Amino acid sequence: MINFLHTFNPSPILFSFGPINFYWYGFFILLGALAALAISLYLAKLYNIKTDIIIDLAFWLILSGIIGARIYDVLLEWSYFSNHLIDIFKVWQGGLAIHGGIIGGGVALYFYVKKYNYNFWQLAAITVTVMPLGQAIGRIGNYFNQELFGYPTNLPWGIPIDIIHRPWQYFDYSYFHPTFLYESIGNLIIFLVLISLQIWIVKKQKLSELNYILCVSSYAILYSLLRFFTEFIRADTTPVILGLRFPQLVSLLIILLILGFFAYKTWQKMDRDNALEK
Numbered sequence: 001m002i003n004f005l006h007t008f009n010p011s012p013i014l015f016s017f018g019p020i021n022f023y024w025y026g027f028f029i030l031l032g033a034l035a036a037l038a039i040s041l042y043l044a045k046l047y048n049i050k051t052d053i054i055i056d057l058a059f060w061l062i063l064s065g066i067i068g069a070r071i072y073d074v075l076l077e078w079s080y081f082s083n084h085l086i087d088i089f090k091v092w093q094g095g096l097a098i099h100g101g102i103i104g105g106g107v108a109l110y111f112y113v114k115k116y117n118y119n120f121w122q123l124a125a126i127t128v129t130v131m132p133l134g135q136a137i138g139r140i141g142n143y144f145n146q147e148l149f150g151y152p153t154n155l156p157w158g159i160p161i162d163i164i165h166r167p168w169q170y171f172d173y174s175y176f177h178p179t180f181l182y183e184s185i186g187n188l189i190i191f192l193v194l195i196s197l198q199i200w201i202v203k204k205q206k207l208s209e210l211n212y213i214l215c216v217s218s219y220a221i222l223y224s225l226l227r228f229f230t231e232f233i234r235a236d237t238t239p240v241i242l243g244l245r246f247p248q249l250v251s252l253l254i255i256l257l258i259l260g261f262f263a264y265k266t267w268q269k270m271d272r273d274n275a276l277e278k
Contacts, residue, residue, distance in 0.1 A: 005159050005178060010144040023092045024144035032137035033062055036130035039195070043126045046202045053118065054126075060108040061127065068104020069096035076238060076246065098135065098227075099250055121212035128219035129194040135223075136187035142180035150177025150233035157181075167235055179234050186226040194219060210269050217262045224251035224258075 014022045037058050044054045073095045074081045074088050081088050109127060113120045142148040146165040152158075158175030166173070194215060201211050228251040239246040 003156075005157050005181075006175070007160070009160055009162070010146065012144050012146075023141075025141035026092050028141035028144075029096075029138045032134035033058075035137055036134035039130045039133060040126055043129065043198055046198075047122065047126070047207075049122075049126075053116075057109070057112055057123065057127075060112055061105045064108035065101040065105040066091070066096065068107070069098065069101035072097040072100020072103070098223075099247065102131075119212075121209050121216065122207075125198070125212040125215035128216050129191070129198050131219065132187040132190040132194065132223065136184045136191065139180045139184040139187065143178065147236070148180040148183075149235060150179035150182075150230075151235050153177045167237070170235065176235065177233050179230055183226060183230050186230070187223070190219065190222045190226065193222065210265055213262060213265055217258045220258045221255050224254045227251045 010024070012023050012025065014024045014027050016022070037055070040054050040058060041051060044051065070088070070091055076097060077095070105127070109120070109124060112118070113123060139148075143159070146161050149159060149161055149165075152170055152173035153175055155175075155177070157178065159178045160174055161176050163171060166176075170176070197215055197218065201207065201215075228248050231245045231248045231251075234245070241249055244252075
């Protein structure tokens with residue numbers, strides 16, 4: 001595997017049908033979405049949630065997530081897209097920012113549960129449990145687009161990057177950190193942690209709002225930590241504020257907000273429990 005990464009030069013095109021090209025990036029995004037949906041249906045069965053609810057929700061989450069992820073990326077790279085407006089719609093070339101996807105998916109989830117009066121935190125817990133699995137698979141598509149790689153490296157698993165994809169300051173280097181792979185492995189670990197937490201909640205019948213919030217909080221904090229540290233070695237350009245890349249600042253903000261929110265919800269529950277005891 002290490003030798004393969006070090007020597008293989010990927011093509012973004014999976015196959016062509018006449019003038020139409022099908023891309024590896026889209027294939028792995030679709031594969032990740034299907035894997036996430038399959039695990040969602042498994043969790044829904046454990047919670048006795050109807051399959052139709054999960055399938056219907058998945059459609060809106062995926063659609064809103066992709067739109068949000070694209071808008072977020074376009075705003076971050078507006079200096080480029082403002083002069084190449086047609087490229088905004090070329091999603092198959094890459095450029096989906098996960099923070100934007102989370103925002104888009106969160107908005108869709110909010111309006112979905114509000115319309116049908118479902119349990120928001122329960123569905124949110126299921127959603128965030130499968131998200132890192134979808135991310136882990138989807139990130140592989142970045143490899144074929146030769147994007148989201150890191151700084152130059154001499155490590156044996158460094159990947160070759162075509163000169164047209166390298167930042168100008170790295171033209172003299174050939175091998176780079178496979179940052180997308182680091183994030184993919186990290187996401188897979190996060191998924192294993194969250195699915196274990198979900199199974200514990202169901203088997204122990206710990207079906208409380210606070211435990212659902214714990215799932216959501218765990219995902220937000222763990223992914224934010226993963227993203228914060230991988231950003232240190234990413235070679236792509238992004239705004240830098242106070243010495244930190246913009247996604248790092250967003251990650252730190254998410255961690256602080258989630259810790260504060262979970263502490264508040266925990267205090268609320270303790271206050272209610274104390275009131276009942278009196």
